[in-house]
Amino acid sequence: MNSKIALNNPDAKELWSIDKNHHLHSYTFPDSFNSEGCKYVLTKSEGVYLEDSEGNRYLDAVGGMWCTNIGLGRKEMATAVAEQIEKLTYATSFIDVTYEPVAKLAAKLAKIAPSNINHVFFTTCGSTAIDSAYRMILFYQNARGKRQKKHIISLNESYHGTTYLAMSIGGKKSDHGPDFDHITDTIHHISCPNYYRAPVGMGEAEYLDFLVDELENKILEVGSDKVAAFFAEPIMGSGGVVVPPAGYHRRTWEICKKYDVLYVADEVVTSFGRVGHWFSSEDLFSIQPDIITTAKGITSGYIPLGAMMYSDDIHKVISEEGHGRCFSVGYTYSGHPVACAAALKNIEIIENENLFDNVNNVGTYFEQRMKSELADLPLVGDVRGIKLMMCVEFVANKETREEFADEVGIGSLVSKQASARGLFVRPIGHLNVMSPSLILTREQADTIIDTLRDSIVATYEQLLEDGIVKS
């Protein structure tokens, strides 16, 4: 391995090689990566486009990782970040200080969050926001003398991050395989609320009753004196852009209230305009969670930042006078001034450019065209999502909804066809997910849909030729 070379001015091929030898990628297969390395060396970004070292341009329909909400390469963001570095590079709330960007951002988040949520703890990303939510839940329940309340209920196929705890709360089968351990004694999973995968013949209203009953029964089974919190994404992201049946969030939230169980809305993806609102819990689903976690769109991916926001009721308990409890949770980079300055500028851009209007306009067009024009294609079982958060689920048999064997790698086959045509969509198993920047134009929405259509048709033809599907 002769990779300790050419660090001064490596060309693309050398970069690819040193990356292969030294960089463990996220969610990767080390065995095949050792021989294959990565696919692209990226060199530039602008708006909704990425460019590779060969000069090929790609429309990034993934939006980074659901995060490049205001689009890439903005001068205003670079200036805000640079100015903050020059003014006050680093400060920490571990010691008894505050500073403009952190205080302003906390107040701004309190203003745009549901009215019961007025308190913010800053983290470094979504996973650490989930960890901090869990720490807050235990702190709060202990402060109330409810020391038995340690159990968490969450959803199959949910994704809440990649720390040991966040991965354990998440319900992705693929994350809970034999190669990793996860917490099983205090974390319980119930059905993913995906009507496309409901028992055959069950109507949507009946399915909703089944899901709500399942939560109530799980609370009773574990013991309402032991269940501390329920975690849910308003719209499941990595689990396949699952929009639950209408009324699901409201009814599960009511069940939580009934049994004194905290409701945590993981809005790491669904906040900051992804579906046309700052947060979707209240505006879209009419609930006021006790805790909201967020990250990603909070800075549009320019600088890492996350936040765990919690209710006045929780604050009242933890700050009860005379008890002198210490919330002993904190990260070196909690409330980093540069990250907070980036978030403030990002929010200002979303407001000044009325990006929610664009989401409601272009996003609605994108959703409608995608649902009406892709659903009938071969291989496509379901097209689902809201506005700029969409997903195509591929199936081996449209009638029985039977999935392809994992070895076929159907999501990757389609996404490879798409990237050969200048479009990035994200394969997750048998899915392709999309969450383009909120600045997407109608023409770019058309390009995504037309290119994806061609890619699906080309994949189908390839599978016919290989004898994997029959016409």
Ligand SMILES: Cc1ncc(COP(=O)(O)O)c(C=O)c1O
């Ligand atoms: C809903 C949800 N929660 C939490 C996370 C974890 O966020 P991060 O990757 O910033 O740690 C993600 C990441 O995709 C997510 O989609």
